[in-house]
Amino acid sequence: MAEHEVLLDVRGLKMHFPVGGGLFAKKGYIYAVDDVNFQIKKGETLGLVGESGCGKSTTARAIAQLYKPTAGEVLLKGKDLTKLNPDELIGMRQNMQMVFQDPYASLNPRMTSGDIIAEPLRIYQKRGLLKMDAAERNERVEALMERVGLSRFFRNRYPHEFSGGQRQRIGIARALALKPELVLCDEAVSALDVSIQAQILNLFKDLQDEFGLTYLFIAHDLAVIQYISTRVAVMYLGEIVEISGSADLYKKPLHPYTEALLSAAPIPDPKIEAKRQRIILTGDVPSPDRQRPGCSFYDRCPKHMDVCLSNKPKLNTTDEGHHVACFLYHKPGEK
Amino acid sequence: MTDEVILQVKDLKTFFTVDEGVVKAVDGVSFDLRKGETLGIVGESGSGKSVTNLSIINMIPSPPGKIVGGEVLFQGKDLVRMPLSELQKIRGNKIAMIFQDPMTCLNPFLRVSTQMEETIILHQGLSKAEAKAKAIDMLKLAGIPAPEKRIEQYPHQFSGGMRQRVMIAMGLSCNPEILIADEPTSALDVTIQAQILELIQDLTKRLGTAVILITHSLGVVAGMCDTLCVMYAGRVVERGPTGDLFEDPKHPYTQGLIRSVPRLDRKSADRLYSIPGQPPNVIDLPDCCPFYPRCEKAKDVCKRKYPKITDFGNGRKVACWLYAEEDGRAAEEK
Numbered sequence: 137m138a139e140h141e142v143l144l145d146v147r148g149l150k151m152h153f154p155v156g157g158g159l160f161a162k163k164g165y166i167y168a169v170d171d172v173n174f175q176i177k178k179g180e181t182l183g184l185v186g187e188s189g190c191g192k193s194t195t196a197r198a199i200a201q202l203y204k205p206t207a208g209e210v211l212l213k214g215k216d217l218t219k220l221n222p223d224e225l226i227g228m229r230q231n232m233q234m235v236f237q238d239p240y241a242s243l244n245p246r247m248t249s250g251d252i253i254a255e256p257l258r259i260y261q262k263r264g265l266l267k268m269d270a271a272e273r274n275e276r277v278e279a280l281m282e283r284v285g286l287s288r289f290f291r292n293r294y295p296h297e298f299s300g301g302q303r304q305r306i307g308i309a310r311a312l313a314l315k316p317e318l319v320l321c322d323e324a325v326s327a328l329d330v331s332i333q334a335q336i337l338n339l340f341k342d343l344q345d346e347f348g349l350t351y352l353f354i355a356h357d358l359a360v361i362q363y364i365s366t367r368v369a370v371m372y373l374g375e376i377v378e379i380s381g382s383a384d385l386y387k388k389p390l391h392p393y394t395e396a397l398l399s400a401a402p403i404p405d406p407k408i409e410a411k412r413q414r415i416i417l418t419g420d421v422p423s424p425d426r427q428r429p430g431c432s433f434y435d436r437c438p439k440h441m442d443v444c445l446s447n448k449p450k451l452n453t454t455d456e457g458h459h460v461a462c463f464l465y466h467k468p469g470e471k
Numbered sequence: 472m473t474d475e476v477i478l479q480v481k482d483l484k485t486f487f488t489v490d491e492g493v494v495k496a497v498d499g500v501s502f503d504l505r506k507g508e509t510l511g512i513v514g515e516s517g518s519g520k521s522v523t524n525l526s527i528i529n530m531i532p533s534p535p536g537k538i539v540g541g542e543v544l545f546q547g548k549d550l551v552r553m554p555l556s557e558l559q560k561i562r563g564n565k566i567a568m569i570f571q572d573p574m575t576c577l578n579p580f581l582r583v584s585t586q587m588e589e590t591i592i593l594h595q596g597l598s599k600a601e602a603k604a605k606a607i608d609m610l611k612l613a614g615i616p617a618p619e620k621r622i623e624q625y626p627h628q629f630s631g632g633m634r635q636r637v638m639i640a641m642g643l644s645c646n647p648e649i650l651i652a653d654e655p656t657s658a659l660d661v662t663i664q665a666q667i668l669e670l671i672q673d674l675t676k677r678l679g680t681a682v683i684l685i686t687h688s689l690g691v692v693a694g695m696c697d698t699l700c701v702m703y704a705g706r707v708v709e710r711g712p713t714g715d716l717f718e719d720p721k722h723p724y725t726q727g728l729i730r731s732v733p734r735l736d737r738k739s740a741d742r743l744y745s746i747p748g749q750p751p752n753v754i755d756l757p758d759c760c761p762f763y764p765r766c767e768k769a770k771d772v773c774k775r776k777y778p779k780i781t782d783f784g785n786g787r788k789v790a791c792w793l794y795a796e797e798d799g800r801a802a803e804e805k
Binding site: 187188299300301302329330331332333334335337338341356357358359360362363386396397398399400401402403404405406407408409410412414416417418420421 | 515516630631632633660661662663664665666668669687688689690691692693694713714717718727728729731732733734735736741742743744745746747749750
């Protein structure tokens with residue numbers, strides 16, 4: 137990880153979904169992602185954590201151009217993906233693949249595992265972006281299967297013949313088929329049981345070491361994020377509220393939301409649990425159906441101040457590489 | 472928590488007959504629940520946690536399922552063999568249940584008030600007005616703001632956390648002896664999960680209700696439960712007080728499970744420990760230790776026979792050949 141080259145640069149990303157606007161309903165927007173900025177360097181893992189509905193998955197999909205972002209730039213290796221035409225985009229997507237949450241829904245039940253893994257190769261061959269004959273392709277599929285821990289003899293089996301963990305391995309092999317540099321993992325281990333989750337997390341780490349992969353790793357489980365990530369971004373209601381090196385963030389969370397999130401996550405040790413003081417937040421995550429003039433966490437924040445209601449805090453650097461969007465850490469007089 | 476046992480599950484067996492064979496979803500599960508105790512049942516998907524609890528209140532869909540053996544003693548009476556009319560006086564009244572997904576458990580066509588009053592009127596014989604007052608009280612206890620107004624709303628008007636609060640209020644409205652909570656927080660976010668767990672803990676302590684908490688999260692049981700049952704492939708492989716079990720897990724599966732969870736409070740090692748292999752296919756499982764193909768310490772006998780249960784005292788019981796010998800003598804503890 138000696139290189140510090142920025143692989144992915146997300147600037148001012150916004151994704152607003154229109155809702156309503158029928159005969160009687162008022163037209164509105166869901167502000168799913170609202171002005172998100174971050175960079176991922178080559179070889180690192182950025183963990184993206186937050187509660188359901190905070191915009192984690194939408195961020196990943198907007199980066200992959202599965203949604204057309206409302207505004208903002210997504211620079212992959214210096215090229216802005218939002219401005220590419222469809223042909224150019226397919227060329228660039230070779231560098232960026234996705235692993236999805238639900239290993240049941242993300243594999244075509246009518247295709248064999250071998251065909252599923254070969255599909256990206258076939259598409260790129262057809263478009264003339266990849267030169268490979270059938271024998272080479274087969275060899276590559278089998279090598280991928282063995283690498284992710286599936287026997288090559290399973291290549292003619294259908295997804296329903298595999299367990300959840302094995303299906304996720306197929307999804308990972310498919311994502312790696314084109315030798316991408318960036319893999320977007322959207323809750324890739326959340327649906328798995330504890331003992332299988334550990335296997336898949338280890339696989340992600342091994343693959344990263346072997347192929348020099350860069351991950352954007354989305355999860356709601358803070359312990360999983362800590363294990364896999366070099367840096368962590370915390371999202372709340374479509375915005376990043378804190379971003380920092382993993383060790384730093386877990387040792388010294390600054391944003392009141394990060395603090396609450398960490399204190400709410402249970403630790404599997406009865407002795408520690410008995411001694412812990414929890415910060416229990418009141419209320420639920422509000423609906424992202426309107427833009428707020430102030431801090432989006434204001435209603436639930438145990439430390440809110442007057443300034444938070446009408447002014448939006450910007451991401452501010454406190455220490456080296458630690459950024460937080462909270463007025464508690466702004467210098468006096470600054471807005 | 473007292474020593475008075477209010478629920479005794481003895482060698483419970485629930486099998487499902489499917490085209491491919493017989494699924495032994497619950498195969499010889501035994502445990503005791505004492506008054507005011509919180510018992511955790513942990514295990515991975517398909518280990519038989521939920522079926523165990525559906526069997527307790529005799530709600531196994533039949534066919535294909537059937538309770539083929541064992542008994543469930545509640546206040547001295549066997550729930551498995553009890554006639555339905557009598558059982559209905561216990562379900563929802565003495566033994567209440569809350570489920571993982573509150574949206575599918577609440578009727579979307581009925582106001583919350585209707586659904587809550589129904590139970591109270593049926594079991595406590597109150598008038599409609601009294602039942603409503605009681606329901607509002609319960610919602611208030613469950614931390615729902617403006618319960619007088621909210622009670623007239625429909626389930627879709629509540630958020631996920633609020634719906635789970637309604638379920639808890641409904642479950643506790645008849646002062647049950649036992650509350651069975653089946654993955655009550657698995658569908659919820661971390662901050663909401665913390666709220667709901669605190670609510671369950673707080674309310675049941677106040678009302679003296681015993682709780683059976685089913686979950687796959689070791690973190691949740693560590694903070695909530697007095698005792699634990701660890702299930703694997705339809706059997707309880709280890710049980711005992713939560714503290715002892717975490718400090719000194721005996722069964723290789725429990726050991727592996729505890730080691731394979733990434734933890735927030737320590738700097739994680741470079742690699743996580745992981746149990747190799749997959750959970751077994753539970754159709755026509757042979758009568759051996761179901762964990763032996765994944766077990767690092769498997770011996771020859773593990774492939775042939777289901778292990779004898781070794782009693783370590785203080786409620787610790789472990790089903791593993793490491794601690795028992797085939798001829799009946801307990802092996803020396805290492």
